[in-house]
Amino acid sequence: MHKVSDGQKRRVQICMGLLHPFKVLLLDEVTVDIDVVARIDLLEFFKEECDQRGATIVYATHIFDGLETWATHLAYIQNGELNRSSKMADINEMKTSPNLLSVVESWLRSETKLVKKKKKKEPVAAWKPSPLDNSPFRSSRHMAYYR
Template sequence: MAEGLHSIQVNGMQFSYDLQSPLFFEFNLTVSAGSRCLLVGANGSGKTTLLRILAGKHMVGGKDVVRVLNRSAFHDTNLVCGGDLAYLGDSWSKSVGSAGELPLQGDFSAEHMIFGVEGVDPVRREKLIELLDINLQWRMHKVSDGQRRRVQICMGLLHPYKVLLLDEVTVDLDVVARMDLLEFFREESEQRGATIVYATHIFDGLETWATDLVYVQDGVLKKSEKLSELFELKSYPNLLSVVEHWLRHETKIEKKKPADAIKKSSPFDTSPFRSSRHMAYYR
Protein backbone atom coordinates (compact mmCIF):
# COMPACT_ATOMS: atom_id res chain seq x y z
CA MET A 1 0.00 0.00 0.00
CA ALA A 2 1.54 3.32 -1.03
CA GLU A 3 2.24 5.83 1.73
CA GLY A 4 -0.35 8.58 1.80
CA LEU A 5 -3.00 6.56 -0.07
CA HIS A 6 -5.04 6.34 3.13
CA SER A 7 -5.22 8.95 5.88
CA ILE A 8 -6.57 6.41 8.37
CA GLN A 9 -5.66 2.74 8.67
CA VAL A 10 -6.97 0.36 11.35
CA ASN A 11 -5.60 -3.18 11.21
CA GLY A 12 -6.97 -5.90 13.46
CA MET A 13 -7.93 -3.52 16.27
CA GLN A 14 -9.12 -4.96 19.58
CA PHE A 15 -10.63 -2.78 22.29
CA SER A 16 -12.95 -3.18 25.26
CA TYR A 17 -14.13 -1.25 28.31
CA ASP A 18 -15.23 -4.55 29.82
CA LEU A 19 -13.04 -7.59 29.17
CA GLN A 20 -16.14 -9.82 29.15
CA SER A 21 -17.75 -7.76 26.39
CA PRO A 22 -15.24 -6.68 23.72
CA LEU A 23 -16.46 -3.71 21.69
CA PHE A 24 -14.04 -4.11 18.78
CA PHE A 25 -12.39 -7.39 17.81
CA GLU A 26 -10.20 -7.76 14.72
CA PHE A 27 -11.63 -4.46 13.43
CA ASN A 28 -10.25 -3.20 10.10
CA LEU A 29 -10.88 0.14 8.42
CA THR A 30 -9.26 2.39 5.83
CA VAL A 31 -10.27 5.98 5.02
CA SER A 32 -8.86 7.54 1.87
CA ALA A 33 -7.01 10.82 1.97
CA GLY A 34 -9.16 13.82 1.09
CA SER A 35 -12.45 12.00 1.61
CA ARG A 36 -15.52 13.22 3.49
CA CYS A 37 -16.57 10.08 5.30
CA LEU A 38 -19.87 9.63 7.13
CA LEU A 39 -19.73 7.36 10.17
CA VAL A 40 -23.19 5.92 10.86
CA GLY A 41 -24.69 3.44 13.29
CA ALA A 42 -27.14 3.08 16.15
CA ASN A 43 -26.56 4.52 19.61
CA GLY A 44 -23.98 2.36 21.36
CA SER A 45 -22.60 0.88 18.14
CA GLY A 46 -19.10 2.18 18.87
CA LYS A 47 -18.95 5.35 16.73
CA THR A 48 -17.78 7.67 19.51
CA THR A 49 -15.28 5.14 20.85
CA LEU A 50 -13.87 4.63 17.35
CA LEU A 51 -13.43 8.38 16.87
CA ARG A 52 -11.76 8.70 20.27
CA ILE A 53 -9.38 5.86 19.42
CA LEU A 54 -8.53 7.53 16.11
CA ALA A 55 -7.98 10.78 18.02
CA GLY A 56 -5.45 9.05 20.27
CA LYS A 57 -7.58 9.30 23.39
CA HIS A 58 -7.71 5.54 23.98
CA MET A 59 -4.76 3.19 23.66
CA VAL A 60 -4.94 -0.09 21.79
CA GLY A 61 -2.20 -2.70 21.71
CA GLY A 62 0.52 -2.32 19.11
CA LYS A 63 1.88 0.82 17.46
CA ASP A 64 0.82 -0.21 13.95
CA VAL A 65 -2.78 -1.14 14.77
CA VAL A 66 -4.27 2.37 14.47
CA ARG A 67 -2.44 4.75 12.20
CA VAL A 68 -3.40 8.28 11.18
CA LEU A 69 -1.30 9.96 8.48
CA ASN A 70 0.98 6.92 8.71
CA ARG A 71 1.69 7.58 12.40
CA SER A 72 0.49 5.87 15.55
CA ALA A 73 -2.71 7.59 16.68
CA PHE A 74 -1.95 7.14 20.39
CA HIS A 75 1.83 7.04 20.60
CA ASP A 76 2.67 9.99 18.31
CA THR A 77 1.55 12.98 20.37
CA ASN A 78 2.75 15.36 17.66
CA LEU A 79 -0.28 14.39 15.60
CA VAL A 80 -2.50 16.49 17.87
CA CYS A 81 0.03 18.94 19.25
CA GLY A 82 1.31 19.65 15.77
CA GLY A 83 -2.19 20.31 14.48
CA ASP A 84 -2.33 17.60 11.82
CA LEU A 85 -5.14 15.77 13.66
CA ALA A 86 -8.14 17.57 15.16
CA TYR A 87 -11.07 16.13 17.12
CA LEU A 88 -14.33 17.83 18.02
CA GLY A 89 -16.75 15.95 20.27
CA ASP A 90 -19.82 16.74 22.30
CA SER A 91 -18.02 18.02 25.41
CA TRP A 92 -18.25 21.68 26.38
CA SER A 93 -14.51 21.61 26.96
CA LYS A 94 -12.18 21.49 24.01
CA SER A 95 -8.48 20.81 23.99
CA VAL A 96 -6.98 23.18 21.44
CA GLY A 97 -3.37 22.48 20.60
CA SER A 98 -1.30 22.92 23.74
CA ALA A 99 -3.71 25.40 25.31
CA GLY A 100 -5.19 22.71 27.58
CA GLU A 101 -8.81 22.33 28.62
CA LEU A 102 -10.81 25.45 27.90
CA PRO A 103 -14.07 25.80 29.84
CA LEU A 104 -16.80 27.04 27.53
CA GLN A 105 -19.39 27.82 30.21
CA GLY A 106 -17.45 30.26 32.37
CA ASP A 107 -17.88 34.02 32.52
CA PHE A 108 -15.75 34.74 29.47
CA SER A 109 -16.49 36.60 26.27
CA ALA A 110 -16.43 34.80 22.94
CA GLU A 111 -13.68 37.20 21.90
CA HIS A 112 -11.56 36.20 24.93
CA MET A 113 -11.94 32.52 24.08
CA ILE A 114 -11.33 32.74 20.33
CA PHE A 115 -8.51 35.28 20.37
CA GLY A 116 -6.86 33.39 23.22
CA VAL A 117 -5.83 30.64 20.79
CA GLU A 118 -2.28 31.41 19.68
CA GLY A 119 -0.59 30.95 16.32
CA VAL A 120 -3.74 31.52 14.29
CA ASP A 121 -4.05 32.88 10.77
CA PRO A 122 -6.17 36.05 11.29
CA VAL A 123 -7.83 35.62 7.88
CA ARG A 124 -8.95 32.08 8.76
CA ARG A 125 -10.14 33.29 12.17
CA GLU A 126 -12.25 36.08 10.70
CA LYS A 127 -13.70 33.71 8.13
CA LEU A 128 -14.81 31.27 10.82
CA ILE A 129 -16.25 34.02 13.02
CA GLU A 130 -18.33 35.27 10.08
CA LEU A 131 -19.24 31.77 8.91
CA LEU A 132 -20.55 30.76 12.34
CA ASP A 133 -22.18 34.16 12.91
CA ILE A 134 -20.45 34.65 16.27
CA ASN A 135 -20.93 37.82 18.28
CA LEU A 136 -17.59 38.41 20.00
CA GLN A 137 -19.39 40.07 22.93
CA TRP A 138 -21.27 36.90 23.86
CA ARG A 139 -20.72 35.89 27.50
CA MET A 140 -20.21 32.16 27.54
CA HIS A 141 -22.23 31.52 30.72
CA LYS A 142 -25.25 33.35 29.31
CA VAL A 143 -25.56 32.12 25.73
CA SER A 144 -27.61 29.23 24.37
CA ASP A 145 -26.23 25.76 23.71
CA GLY A 146 -26.20 26.49 19.99
CA GLN A 147 -24.23 29.72 20.42
CA ARG A 148 -21.79 28.02 22.77
CA ARG A 149 -21.38 25.22 20.25
CA ARG A 150 -20.50 27.76 17.56
CA VAL A 151 -17.67 29.11 19.69
CA GLN A 152 -16.44 25.58 20.41
CA ILE A 153 -16.43 24.70 16.71
CA CYS A 154 -14.68 27.95 15.80
CA MET A 155 -11.90 27.31 18.31
CA GLY A 156 -11.47 23.73 17.14
CA LEU A 157 -11.09 24.79 13.50
CA LEU A 158 -8.76 27.76 13.92
CA HIS A 159 -5.67 25.73 13.09
CA PRO A 160 -5.65 23.98 9.69
CA TYR A 161 -5.69 20.19 10.03
CA LYS A 162 -5.02 17.25 7.75
CA VAL A 163 -7.51 14.91 9.45
CA LEU A 164 -10.65 16.12 11.24
CA LEU A 165 -12.81 13.86 13.42
CA LEU A 166 -16.32 15.12 14.19
CA ASP A 167 -18.70 13.55 16.70
CA GLU A 168 -22.22 15.01 16.47
CA VAL A 169 -20.88 18.57 16.55
CA THR A 170 -23.75 20.07 14.53
CA VAL A 171 -26.53 18.77 16.79
CA ASP A 172 -27.20 22.19 18.40
CA LEU A 173 -26.84 24.27 15.24
CA ASP A 174 -29.73 25.67 13.23
CA VAL A 175 -30.18 24.68 9.59
CA VAL A 176 -28.32 27.67 8.12
CA ALA A 177 -25.30 27.34 10.42
CA ARG A 178 -25.11 23.59 9.79
CA MET A 179 -25.26 23.89 5.99
CA ASP A 180 -22.69 26.71 5.95
CA LEU A 181 -20.35 24.64 8.12
CA LEU A 182 -20.72 21.59 5.87
CA GLU A 183 -19.86 23.75 2.87
CA PHE A 184 -16.75 24.95 4.72
CA PHE A 185 -15.74 21.33 5.32
CA ARG A 186 -16.27 20.58 1.63
CA GLU A 187 -13.88 23.40 0.73
CA GLU A 188 -11.35 22.13 3.26
CA SER A 189 -11.29 18.69 1.66
CA GLU A 190 -11.38 19.86 -1.96
CA GLN A 191 -8.94 22.76 -1.65
CA ARG A 192 -6.56 21.55 1.06
CA GLY A 193 -6.99 17.78 0.75
CA ALA A 194 -8.19 17.41 4.33
CA THR A 195 -9.78 14.13 5.40
CA ILE A 196 -13.01 14.44 7.41
CA VAL A 197 -14.79 11.71 9.37
CA TYR A 198 -18.22 12.86 10.54
CA ALA A 199 -20.44 10.86 12.90
CA THR A 200 -24.01 12.12 12.85
CA HIS A 201 -27.70 11.17 13.03
CA ILE A 202 -28.73 14.18 10.91
CA PHE A 203 -28.61 13.29 7.22
CA ASP A 204 -30.22 16.27 5.47
CA GLY A 205 -28.17 17.19 2.42
CA LEU A 206 -25.45 14.62 3.03
CA GLU A 207 -26.11 12.58 -0.14
CA THR A 208 -24.26 15.23 -2.14
CA TRP A 209 -21.80 16.22 0.59
CA ALA A 210 -20.19 12.93 1.60
CA THR A 211 -17.83 10.92 -0.58
CA ASP A 212 -17.68 7.78 1.59
CA LEU A 213 -19.77 5.96 4.18
CA VAL A 214 -18.80 3.68 7.06
CA TYR A 215 -21.54 1.75 8.86
CA VAL A 216 -20.73 0.19 12.24
CA GLN A 217 -23.03 -2.23 14.07
CA ASP A 218 -22.10 -3.33 17.61
CA GLY A 219 -18.42 -2.77 16.92
CA VAL A 220 -18.51 -4.63 13.59
CA LEU A 221 -17.78 -2.91 10.29
CA LYS A 222 -20.86 -3.67 8.16
CA LYS A 223 -20.14 -1.35 5.24
CA SER A 224 -17.30 0.82 4.01
CA GLU A 225 -17.66 2.15 0.49
CA LYS A 226 -17.99 5.13 -1.78
CA LEU A 227 -21.38 6.79 -1.35
CA SER A 228 -21.80 6.92 -5.11
CA GLU A 229 -21.55 3.11 -5.16
CA LEU A 230 -24.02 2.49 -2.33
CA PHE A 231 -26.54 0.09 -3.88
CA GLU A 232 -29.33 0.91 -1.40
CA LEU A 233 -29.50 4.54 -2.57
CA LYS A 234 -31.03 3.24 -5.81
CA SER A 235 -33.94 1.71 -3.90
CA TYR A 236 -34.60 4.40 -1.28
CA PRO A 237 -35.37 8.10 -1.76
CA ASN A 238 -32.51 9.41 0.38
CA LEU A 239 -29.70 8.51 2.76
CA LEU A 240 -31.91 8.94 5.82
CA SER A 241 -34.22 6.21 4.52
CA VAL A 242 -31.28 3.88 3.88
CA VAL A 243 -29.85 4.29 7.39
CA GLU A 244 -33.32 3.97 8.91
CA HIS A 245 -33.75 0.66 7.06
CA TRP A 246 -30.43 -0.64 8.42
CA LEU A 247 -31.17 0.36 12.00
CA ARG A 248 -34.71 -1.05 11.94
CA HIS A 249 -33.28 -4.33 10.65
CA GLU A 250 -30.83 -4.28 13.58
CA THR A 251 -33.71 -3.83 16.02
CA LYS A 252 -35.64 -6.80 14.56
CA ILE A 253 -32.59 -9.04 14.92
CA GLU A 254 -32.08 -7.97 18.55
CA LYS A 255 -35.70 -8.70 19.41
CA LYS A 256 -35.42 -12.22 18.00
CA LYS A 257 -32.48 -13.10 20.26
CA PRO A 258 -33.35 -15.31 23.27
CA ALA A 259 -33.55 -13.34 26.49
CA ASP A 260 -31.23 -15.82 28.22
CA ALA A 261 -28.71 -15.95 25.40
CA ILE A 262 -25.21 -16.44 26.77
CA LYS A 263 -22.49 -14.38 25.19
CA LYS A 264 -19.91 -16.60 23.55
CA SER A 265 -16.36 -16.39 24.83
CA SER A 266 -13.95 -14.61 22.54
CA PRO A 267 -10.24 -15.08 21.83
CA PHE A 268 -10.08 -11.41 22.84
CA ASP A 269 -10.10 -12.59 26.49
CA THR A 270 -6.64 -14.09 26.17
CA SER A 271 -5.20 -11.68 23.60
CA PRO A 272 -1.95 -9.95 24.63
CA PHE A 273 -3.14 -6.88 22.68
CA ARG A 274 -6.38 -6.33 24.57
CA SER A 275 -7.21 -2.88 25.91
CA SER A 276 -9.43 -1.96 28.82
CA ARG A 277 -10.86 1.05 30.66
CA HIS A 278 -7.60 1.16 32.62
CA MET A 279 -5.74 1.85 29.38
CA ALA A 280 -7.86 4.83 28.34
CA TYR A 281 -6.02 8.14 28.38
CA TYR A 282 -6.94 11.72 27.57
CA ARG A 283 -4.64 14.10 25.75
Protein backbone atom coordinates (compact mmCIF):
# COMPACT_ATOMS: atom_id res chain seq x y z
CA MET A 1 0.00 0.00 0.00
CA HIS A 2 2.93 2.39 0.51
CA LYS A 3 3.53 2.48 -3.27
CA VAL A 4 0.05 3.61 -4.32
CA SER A 5 -1.27 7.16 -4.56
CA ASP A 6 -3.34 8.86 -1.85
CA GLY A 7 -6.42 8.57 -4.07
CA GLN A 8 -5.90 4.82 -4.50
CA LYS A 9 -5.43 4.41 -0.74
CA ARG A 10 -8.65 6.37 -0.16
CA ARG A 11 -10.54 4.09 -2.59
CA VAL A 12 -9.36 1.01 -0.69
CA GLN A 13 -10.38 2.58 2.63
CA ILE A 14 -13.85 3.38 1.26
CA CYS A 15 -14.30 -0.16 -0.11
CA MET A 16 -13.25 -1.68 3.21
CA GLY A 17 -15.67 0.56 5.05
CA LEU A 18 -18.54 -0.42 2.75
CA LEU A 19 -18.04 -4.18 3.14
CA HIS A 20 -20.46 -4.25 6.07
CA PRO A 21 -24.11 -3.22 5.71
CA PHE A 22 -24.98 0.10 7.32
CA LYS A 23 -28.03 2.04 8.42
CA VAL A 24 -25.99 5.12 9.33
CA LEU A 25 -22.65 5.90 7.72
CA LEU A 26 -20.43 8.69 9.05
CA LEU A 27 -18.06 10.13 6.46
CA ASP A 28 -15.52 12.85 7.25
CA GLU A 29 -13.81 14.39 4.21
CA VAL A 30 -13.97 11.00 2.49
CA THR A 31 -13.48 12.41 -1.03
CA VAL A 32 -10.52 14.65 -0.26
CA ASP A 33 -7.91 12.63 -2.22
CA ILE A 34 -10.18 11.43 -5.01
CA ASP A 35 -10.30 12.88 -8.52
CA VAL A 36 -13.41 14.74 -9.71
CA VAL A 37 -14.95 11.92 -11.77
CA ALA A 38 -14.44 9.31 -9.03
CA ARG A 39 -15.90 11.74 -6.48
CA ILE A 40 -19.06 12.29 -8.54
CA ASP A 41 -19.43 8.53 -9.10
CA LEU A 42 -18.93 7.82 -5.40
CA LEU A 43 -21.52 10.40 -4.35
CA GLU A 44 -23.98 8.94 -6.86
CA PHE A 45 -23.29 5.47 -5.48
CA PHE A 46 -23.95 6.71 -1.93
CA LYS A 47 -27.20 8.31 -3.06
CA GLU A 48 -28.38 5.03 -4.63
CA GLU A 49 -27.32 3.06 -1.53
CA CYS A 50 -29.31 5.39 0.73
CA ASP A 51 -32.38 5.05 -1.46
CA GLN A 52 -32.13 1.25 -1.69
CA ARG A 53 -31.24 0.56 1.95
CA GLY A 54 -33.17 3.36 3.58
CA ALA A 55 -29.86 4.38 5.13
CA THR A 56 -28.52 7.73 6.27
CA ILE A 57 -25.12 9.20 5.45
CA VAL A 58 -23.70 12.01 7.54
CA TYR A 59 -21.12 13.63 5.29
CA ALA A 60 -18.77 16.24 6.78
CA THR A 61 -16.92 18.16 4.10
CA HIS A 62 -15.36 21.42 2.96
CA ILE A 63 -15.87 20.51 -0.71
CA PHE A 64 -19.35 21.57 -1.82
CA ASP A 65 -19.27 20.96 -5.60
CA GLY A 66 -22.27 18.94 -6.70
CA LEU A 67 -23.86 18.58 -3.28
CA GLU A 68 -26.92 20.68 -4.13
CA THR A 69 -28.74 17.66 -5.56
CA TRP A 70 -27.08 15.08 -3.35
CA ALA A 71 -27.85 16.27 0.16
CA THR A 72 -31.38 16.21 1.56
CA HIS A 73 -30.55 18.03 4.81
CA LEU A 74 -27.84 20.46 5.87
CA ALA A 75 -26.35 21.01 9.33
CA TYR A 76 -24.05 23.94 9.98
CA ILE A 77 -21.85 23.63 13.04
CA GLN A 78 -20.26 26.81 14.36
CA ASN A 79 -17.74 26.75 17.21
CA GLY A 80 -18.75 23.19 18.11
CA GLU A 81 -22.45 24.00 18.35
CA LEU A 82 -25.26 23.27 15.91
CA ASN A 83 -26.03 26.65 14.35
CA ARG A 84 -28.47 25.59 11.63
CA SER A 85 -30.17 22.38 10.67
CA SER A 86 -32.83 22.08 8.00
CA LYS A 87 -33.94 20.41 4.82
CA MET A 88 -32.15 21.69 1.74
CA ALA A 89 -35.50 22.77 0.29
CA ASP A 90 -36.14 24.98 3.35
CA ILE A 91 -32.91 26.98 3.08
CA ASN A 92 -34.03 30.37 1.76
CA GLU A 93 -30.53 31.35 0.59
CA MET A 94 -30.51 28.37 -1.82
CA LYS A 95 -33.36 29.99 -3.77
CA THR A 96 -31.31 33.10 -4.58
CA SER A 97 -27.73 31.74 -4.61
CA PRO A 98 -26.15 29.97 -7.57
CA ASN A 99 -24.92 27.01 -5.49
CA LEU A 100 -24.37 25.57 -2.03
CA LEU A 101 -20.80 26.84 -1.91
CA SER A 102 -21.93 30.48 -2.13
CA VAL A 103 -24.49 29.93 0.64
CA VAL A 104 -21.92 28.36 2.96
CA GLU A 105 -19.40 31.06 2.06
CA SER A 106 -21.86 33.78 3.13
CA TRP A 107 -22.45 31.98 6.45
CA LEU A 108 -18.72 31.64 7.08
CA ARG A 109 -18.02 35.27 6.18
CA SER A 110 -20.74 36.48 8.56
CA GLU A 111 -19.30 34.20 11.25
CA THR A 112 -15.86 35.76 10.72
CA LYS A 113 -17.31 39.26 11.07
CA LEU A 114 -19.02 38.29 14.35
CA VAL A 115 -15.79 36.87 15.75
CA LYS A 116 -13.91 40.08 14.91
CA LYS A 117 -16.56 42.21 16.64
CA LYS A 118 -16.60 40.03 19.77
CA LYS A 119 -12.84 39.64 19.98
CA LYS A 120 -11.30 41.69 22.74
CA LYS A 121 -7.67 41.93 23.62
CA GLU A 122 -7.01 39.72 26.60
CA PRO A 123 -3.94 40.12 28.76
CA VAL A 124 -1.18 37.82 27.60
CA ALA A 125 -0.20 35.34 30.28
CA ALA A 126 3.46 34.91 31.03
CA TRP A 127 4.95 31.89 29.28
CA LYS A 128 5.75 29.03 31.63
CA PRO A 129 7.98 26.14 30.60
CA SER A 130 6.32 22.76 30.37
CA PRO A 131 7.84 19.28 30.73
CA LEU A 132 6.33 18.59 27.28
CA ASP A 133 8.29 21.38 25.55
CA ASN A 134 10.85 18.94 24.17
CA SER A 135 8.32 16.21 23.40
CA PRO A 136 7.85 15.11 19.76
CA PHE A 137 4.11 15.09 20.50
CA ARG A 138 4.05 18.78 21.35
CA SER A 139 1.61 20.63 19.13
CA SER A 140 2.97 23.18 16.69
CA ARG A 141 1.54 25.25 13.87
CA HIS A 142 3.23 23.08 11.28
CA MET A 143 1.83 19.83 12.63
CA ALA A 144 -1.71 21.02 11.92
CA TYR A 145 -1.12 20.51 8.22
CA TYR A 146 0.27 16.99 8.29
CA ARG A 147 -1.66 13.77 7.86
